[in-house]
Each structure stands twice: as C-alpha cells, then as structure tokens.
Amino acid sequence: MISEPARQGRMKYVLFDVDGTLIDAVSNQRRVWGTWAERYKLDADEVYQVALRTRPMEAFAQVAADHDPRECLATLHELEDEDVRSGIYAAFDGASELLHSLPLGSWALVTSNYEHRVRGRFLRTGLPVPGVIVDAAAVEEGKPSPVPYLRAAQQLGARPEECLVIEDAPSGVRAGLRAGMTVWGVNATVAVEGVHRHFDRLREAVPHILAFASGPHGNAAV
Structure with a gap:
C-alpha cells in the first residue's frame, strides 16, 4: 500500500489528442x-x-x-x-513550447490517426515525439471509448486520476471522461460538454498545463 505522502509526490501525466489540438490539420x-x-x-x-x-x-x-x-x-x-x-501543416501556437517543457516520460499522444502520419507531421512542424503514442492501430475501440486513453496511461505507468487529457473534439472529451481522467478543452470557441476547464486557444492553456504537470496531486480541475 502506498502512503499518502508518496501518493502526493507521484508524477503527473498529460495525454494529448493530436489533430485539432496540437496540429492544425x-x-x-x-x-x-x-x-x-x-x-x-x-x-x-x-x-x-x-x-x-x-x-x-x-x-x-x-x-x-x-x-x-x-x-x-x-x-x-x-x-x-x-x-x-x-500538405502544408502548422502546429498551434504554444504547442512547441509546451511539449519541449514537459518532463520526459510524463506525456503521450492519443490519436485516431496512425503513428507514421503523426511522426511525419511532427517532423515537419518541429514538435518533439514522445515515447508513447497510442494510435488507431493500437486499439480495437477508438474514441469515444475510454480504451485509447487507458492504454496510454497504462504504458506510462500512470493511474487515470493522475492524468490530464487535452482535447478539442466531443468524442475525445467523452473518451477522457469515461477513462476517469481530468479533461480540458482547447481550440474551440464553445466549451465541449463535460470538460473541467476550457480554453479558446491552446496558447492560453500552456501555463496551466505546465502547472498541472509540476503541481501537487489533486489540483487537476482547478
């Protein structure tokens, strides 16, 4: 059994959707x-x-x-x-700063696309690639099933309650919520139903995501 101080000191994790969240596609x-x-x-x-x-x-x-x-x-x-x-691709403002600032092993990509395309787009936009990518080929059930996000957490060694999901689409938001994770919405003028926090643009969310990643356990929805 893990003691309470050990729980509070555990790592936090951020799970990102890709298209519409990090990459403007x-x-x-x-x-x-x-x-x-x-x-x-x-x-x-x-x-x-x-x-x-x-x-x-x-x-x-x-x-x-x-x-x-x-x-x-x-x-x-x-x-x-x-x-x-x-094709011509662009990363959303703030994406590069955010991903380069997160600790290694603390974040993953969860996408309905395929890994080789994600890697190609990240290479062209200069974004770093994490060690964990859960793509369409990795799971039989895609979003809004919780399976993709749960698979990413498992590969990171994280518990669902330690994870923050960053999404732009309703199906992804539902997937994160069903996985028992905190979900923040970005890049939409209207908040997707169910999100714990909403930001019109990814840039606005960057300092809050970094604070989550480095803050004490339990402040996810603040």
Whole structure:
C-alpha cells in the first residue's frame, strides 16, 4: 500500500489528442476527404460532415455503402499519406513550447490517426515525439471509448486520476471522461460538454498545463 505522502509526490501525466489540438490539420482533412469524395463521385461537403462525426469505416457505411469498405479505406490511406508528404501543416501556437517543457516520460499522444502520419507531421512542424503514442492501430475501440486513453496511461505507468487529457473534439472529451481522467478543452470557441476547464486557444492553456504537470496531486480541475 502506498502512503499518502508518496501518493502526493507521484508524477503527473498529460495525454494529448493530436489533430485539432496540437496540429492544425482541419484544411488538410477537408481536402483529403474532398478528394476521396470526388473519386467516388460523392458530395464532398456531405462526406466531410459525416467524417467529422465518425471513424472512417463508419463513414463509408453511411456515404458509400455500395462500395467495398476495404477499398475505400485503402484510397483514404493513400490520400492521407500523400498529404503528410506534400500538405502544408502548422502546429498551434504554444504547442512547441509546451511539449519541449514537459518532463520526459510524463506525456503521450492519443490519436485516431496512425503513428507514421503523426511522426511525419511532427517532423515537419518541429514538435518533439514522445515515447508513447497510442494510435488507431493500437486499439480495437477508438474514441469515444475510454480504451485509447487507458492504454496510454497504462504504458506510462500512470493511474487515470493522475492524468490530464487535452482535447478539442466531443468524442475525445467523452473518451477522457469515461477513462476517469481530468479533461480540458482547447481550440474551440464553445466549451465541449463535460470538460473541467476550457480554453479558446491552446496558447492560453500552456501555463496551466505546465502547472498541472509540476503541481501537487489533486489540483487537476482547478
């Protein structure tokens, strides 16, 4: 059994979503899905609205039910990989300072994308890559399931109550809350339902995230 002083001295952990939280990829995602829709002669705006709310295979079932979903996914992967190589990316203001300031082993990435794309984008934007990345291939259940965030905590050796989740999207917020973690929302003008704190921009959250990472146990939602 761990004594109370030992508990208070335990490390704190920060788990980050990637697209929309650390990397500004909205225009890239819209362009990729637009090109994908053109390949299948579908309405690009309608496809993108569905893609925003669902995982790819679920989106295919809704907008391209008469096509082989494996073929649809292969086409999407091809377009996304090309976008990583040639698309224009930018990290959100504050992301580089924040990630470079966090202690090694205290943070992870939890993404619905794939690790090789995350690494490609981070390389192009100069962001450091952590030792733990939980991507779409690492779990059978994606967000809003708590599984991705719980997997990241497990790999870091953290308890859920020691983790702060930084998210921009409702599905990610729900995933963090279901995992029993503190969840802060960023990069949205309206707070996502359920978040413990909300910041319009990541830059505004940076000092508070760093304070969480170095502060005493139990101040997560302050």
